[in-house]
Amino acid sequence: xKIAYFDCFAGISGDMTLGALIDxxxxxxxxEEKLQELKIGKFTLNCRKIKKHGISATKVDVILEDxxxxxxxxxxxxxxxxxSRLSDYVKETSLKIFRRLAEAEARVHRTxxxxxxxxxxxAVDAIIDVVGAxxxxxxxxxxxxxxxxxxxxxGFTSSMHGTIPVPAPATVELTRHVPVYSRGINQELVTxxxxxxxxxxxxxxxxxxxMRIEEIGYGAGERDLEIPNLLRLFIGQPAxxxxxxxxxxxxxxxxxxxxxxxxxxxxxxxxxFYDHIMDRLFEKGALDVFLTRVQMKKNRPGVMISVLxxxxxxxxxxxxxxxxxxxxxxxxxxxxxxxxxxxxxxxxTEWGPVRVKVxxxxxxxxxxxxxxxxxxxxxxxxxIPIKVVYDLVKNKAYALLKKK
Numbered sequence: 001x002k003i004a005y006f007d008c009f010a011g012i013s014g015d016m017t018l019g020a021l022i023d024x025x026x027x028x029x030x031x032e033e034k035l036q037e038l039k040i041g042k043f044t045l046n047c048r049k050i051k052k053h054g055i056s057a058t059k060v061d062v063i064l065e066d067x068x069x070x071x072x073x074x075x076x077x078x079x080x081x082x083x084s085r086l087s088d089y090v091k092e093t094s095l096k097i098f099r100r101l102a103e104a105e106a107r108v109h110r111t112x113x114x115x116x117x118x119x120x121x122x123a124v125d126a127i128i129d130v131v132g133a134x135x136x137x138x139x140x141x142x143x144x145x146x147x148x149x150x151x152x153x154x155g156f157t158s159s160m161h162g163t164i165p166v167p168a169p170a171t172v173e174l175t176r177h178v179p180v181y182s183r184g185i186n187q188e189l190v191t192x193x194x195x196x197x198x199x200x201x202x203x204x205x206x207x208x209x210x211m212r213i214e215e216i217g218y219g220a221g222e223r224d225l226e227i228p229n230l231l232r233l234f235i236g237q238p239a240x241x242x243x244x245x246x247x248x249x250x251x252x253x254x255x256x257x258x259x260x261x262x263x264x265x266x267x268x269x270x271x272x273f274y275d276h277i278m279d280r281l282f283e284k285g286a287l288d289v290f291l292t293r294v295q296m297k298k299n300r301p302g303v304m305i306s307v308l309x310x311x312x313x314x315x316x317x318x319x320x321x322x323x324x325x326x327x328x329x330x331x332x333x334x335x336x337x338x339x340x341x342x343x344x345x346x347x348x349t350e351w352g353p354v355r356v357k358v359x360x361x362x363x364x365x366x367x368x369x370x371x372x373x374x375x376x377x378x379x380x381x382x383x384i385p386i387k388v389v390y391d392l393v394k395n396k397a398y399a400l401l402k403k404k
Contacts, residue, residue, distance in 0.1 A: 001144060001237065001238060002140070002141050002142050002144075002235065003143065003144040003145070003146060003209070003211060003235070003237070004137065004142040004144070004146070004233060004234070005145075005146045005147065005209065005211065005234040005235075006020070006145070006146070006147040006148065006198060006202070006231065006232075006233055007148050007208070007231070007232035007234065008147060008148050008149070008151055008190070008198070008231060009148065009151055009227070009228075009230075009232065010151060010225065010227055010228060010229050011150065011151050011152060011153060011189025011190040011221070012194035012197070012198050012231050013129075013190070013191040013193060013194040013231075014129025014130060014133065014191065014193040014197065015059075015060050015061070015062075015125075015129055015222075016194065016219035016220065016230070016231035017129065017136075017197055017219060017231060018031075018045075018060040018128075018132050018133060018136065019047075019059055019060045019217075019218070019219025019231070020058070020218060020219030020231045020233035021133065021136035021137070021217060021219070021233065022047055022058045022136075022217070022219075023057060023058035023216075023218050023219060023233070024140070024215040024233050024235055025140065025215050025217070025235075026136045028045055030139065031132055031135060031136060031139070032045045034139075035128055037085050038080055038084050038086075038128075039080060039084070040080060040124050040128075041066050042064075042066070043063060043064050043125075043128065044062075045061075045063075045128075046060070046061040046062075046063050047059070050220050052218075052220055052221075052224070052228040053228040055218060055230060057218035057220040057230050058218065058219060058220060059219075060219070062124065062128050062129075064124055071117045072117070072118050073114070073116065073117055073118070074099065074102040074113055074114070077095075077098050078095060078098075080127065081095055081131065089138055090131065090134045090135055090138055093134045094130055096200050097130050097134070097196045097197055097200045097201075099113070100174060100196045100199065100200050101118070101192060101193070103173075104173035104174045104192070104196070105118070105170055107173050108169040108170055108173060126193050129193055129197075130193065130196070130197060133197050133201075134201075137201070140215075140235060144203055145201045145202050146204050146205070146206070146209060146257070147198050147202040147204075147205050149178075149181055149205055149206075150180045150181075150190050150198070151180075151181060151189050151190070152166070152167040152171065152181070153166050153167065153185050153187045153190065154166055154185065154186060155186040155188075157187075157188040166187070166188045167180070167189075167195075168188065168191070168192055170195075171190050171191065171192050171195045174195035174199050175190070175195050175199060176315070177312055177313075177314060177315055178312075179205050183227075185225055185226065185227065187223060189221075203257070204258055204259075204310070204311065205258065205311055206257065206258025206334075206336070207258070209239075210238065211234065211237060211239050212236045212239050213234050214235055214236040214237065215233075215234075215235040215236070216232070216233065216234055216235075217233040218233075219233070257336075257339075258311070258335070258336055259287060259308055259311070259335055259336075259337045260309045260310075260314045260332050260335070261306060261307070261333055261334075261335045262308075262309055262314060262317055262321065262330055262331070263305070263306050263332075264305050264321050264325060264329065264330050264331070265294060265296055265303070266302055266303050266325055266326060266327055267300045267301065267303070268326050269303075269325055269326040271303075273324070273325070274291065274305075276324070277305070277321075277324045281317055281321075284313060284316045284317055285309070285310060285312075285313035285316065285317070286308065286309060286313070286317055287308040287309065287310065287337070288307070288308040289305070290305075290306050291303050291304070291305055291306075292304045292306065305321070305325065308335070308337070309332075314332065318330050318332070340359040340367070341360055342359035342360070342367075344357055344358070345397060345401070347370075347396045347397050347400060348396075349378075351378045351381075351382060351389075352378075354370055354371065354374045354375065354378070354393045355370075356368060356369065356370045356371065356393060357369045357370075357371065358397070358401065368394055368397050368398060369394075370390055370397065
């Protein structure tokens, strides 16, 4: 599985994203040819090598034949992208990014998505930045995208609405629930377009994951700063996976990601509520939920509920905990979650097919787990103990895997 890691130590913008992809090996002519599918007038991509603090990078500028600015609505952009002959993935992903932009602008200006008129982000070069970034990732075969925390900058910048603070209000909306920071650099480092691209595409934000780096790209920003004004891109394979050992498994590769652990201590809640609360947490996107017995102040016995949450879901999960339990506070902290590669195989039994999850440890040891609900249904229908069903399915799975 090819992964891309965006190292946003100097922020991210649309043109920096294109520059990093081209610097990492994307062919500008191929990109420009595909972008011509968009009916937005004549343009060319000017790609040149420059240096920032001695580091070679690619700077991309969009040269427009028609210099007149154009303010577009989301519907206008949906028509431009939808009427193109680009792949379904490129169209759907690009529209996802622009919808996030429209939703952010609508919240900032207290209006509706339909009434939002894009200014900077509706211009032709911004459309090229967004769609070009998605085309580039698809062309390079990237299957998973991760990113560092975002360095946003500080100070003030100019916009169509006048002077606004940095990070821009739309950028702040787009980076809700994403780790951001500032080192006091008095410039806008993360633009709304860059924020929309990375928050829509990245599946996690955190340190560089274990990977075998195959390509490195640097995309240059416009200004010269006290730090290299570059977006660094790593493209490669997850480290520590033996592809020959997992070649018969078609699906989910192991990976490492940063998640949030949410915790609350409870000593005065009806224990019958836990089943309902756990169901709601899983519905809202929890990766795991578990209960631990604890001894609380004044020696009261209690229960700690722990919820493993993706960054993008933690606000909703905190709301469930505050609404559904008796807690008046929720703790959260970062954890690193390591997953083994796994997939499902189907085992034929006398009662019909049963799915089995198969995970493989780095040394090759198999972890085999029949699907509980399917085993439970068979046990109820056949009137036999569930352990009999479970053991039979597990043994058949091992026999099937040995043949492969």
